[in-house]
Amino acid sequence: MNNPLFFVNVFAYFFKVCGAINSSHNGLNPLIFNSFPRCFIDRDDESPHTSLSVCIVEQPVQIHQDVDSKSKRWHFQSYNLTISNIWSPFLVKAATFEDINGVSTAEVQLHLDKLDKKWLDIYPSLDYMIISTGKWFLKAAVYHENDVIVGCHLCPGKNLIELGFEYAYKKTLHYVMDFIKTSKHKGLIFFRTSTPDHFKNGEWHNGGTCPKTIPAKEGEVKIKDLNRILRNIELEEFEKASAKVANNEVNLKLLDFTNLLLSRPDGHPGPYRQLQPYSKNKTAVVQNDCLHWCIPGPIDFWNDVIMEIVVNG
Ligand SMILES: *[C@@H]1O[C@H](CO)[C@@H](O)[C@H](O)[C@H]1NC(C)=O
Ligand SMILES: *[C@@H]1O[C@H](CO)[C@@H](O)[C@H](O)[C@H]1NC(C)=O
Ligand SMILES: *[C@@H]1O[C@H](CO)[C@@H](O)[C@H](O)[C@H]1NC(C)=O
Secondary structure, X not given: OOOOEEEEEEOOOOEEEOOOOOOOOOOOOOOOOOOOOEEEXXXXXXXXHHOEEEEEOOOOEEEEEOOOOOOXXXXXXXXXXXXXXXXXXXXXXXXXXXXXXXXXXXXXXXXXXXXXXXXXXXXXXXXXXXXXXXXXXXXXXXXXXXXXXXXXXXXXXXXXXXXXXXXXXXXXXXXXXHHHHOOXXXXXXXXXXXXXXXXXXXXXXXXXXXXXXXXXXXXXXXXXXXXXXXXXXXXXXXXXXXXXXXXXXXXXXXXOOHHHHHOOHHHOOEHHHOOXXXXXXXXXXXOOEOOOEEEOXXXXXXXXXXXXXXXXX
């Protein structure tokens, strides 16, 4: 690879490092190299949204960080390899109004026909990309097209048409796929379907938990309606685009780990989205994370799959 640029996860997915693991931990699968890894773990305890860990054969130099620390870039000198983690949860232009725990003070303002410059600007320079989005579309939002408000999702009292998140998700993915398929990009582009969560007895904001400690048997965990709706739209828009990409010589591939991940309710940080949540109070009630994944854990498998495709096509 000659100065490959690797763009990891545009959007709402993070390699969450769970409380028990520390940065000299060995034996994790490397993200890119298949040799014995040394782990570089970057963790930001305040925000689960910016935790990224990269297990790799050498310690990289961080060469970029945006103002809110959500997007970062590292350079691995001996391979002349650059990895970027780009925070763009909607892939289209969005203004959000919420804190690190996801508590909003206003609806997201979403422009369904304007791609987010955060990833758009760097797109031409990347050799490999993994693009995904998903759950953020379930949030209360006001939708804009052509700079005009066309409707919303979950905005009672605003006198706007409720279009539903499906409307916005289809429009956005269609637009993203349209851009990709006509981009004449020469790199390898993965589109990853959104990942299923395992919140039980509530959701992320109202006490949901995921207490399972062992994998489920195949078929034991059914996909939730919302996860299924998101995935179906993703598959549909990918299919439509993939019929056309070949003509344009764009190398777009699908990564869909839904069934593997459904069987791993035990793989989430749970209460350990913060370091040592029970150190002060053994019976404290803490917010659980049953959406992101621990490392080591189920997503180590992704690296093997991605590696196989990158190396062997
Ligand atoms: C690293 O890659 C950049 C961009 O392709 C190139 O300009 C530079 O010469 C490379 N550095 C080395 C040491 O090969
Ligand atoms: C991290 O792990 C190493 C190796 O297992 C261990 O020696 C070290 O004490 C750990 N550090 C912390 C802060 O737990
Ligand atoms: C520990 O947390 C529980 C549950 O929130 C609470 O009832 C209790 O008062 C806390 N104990 C202390 C010492 O803060």
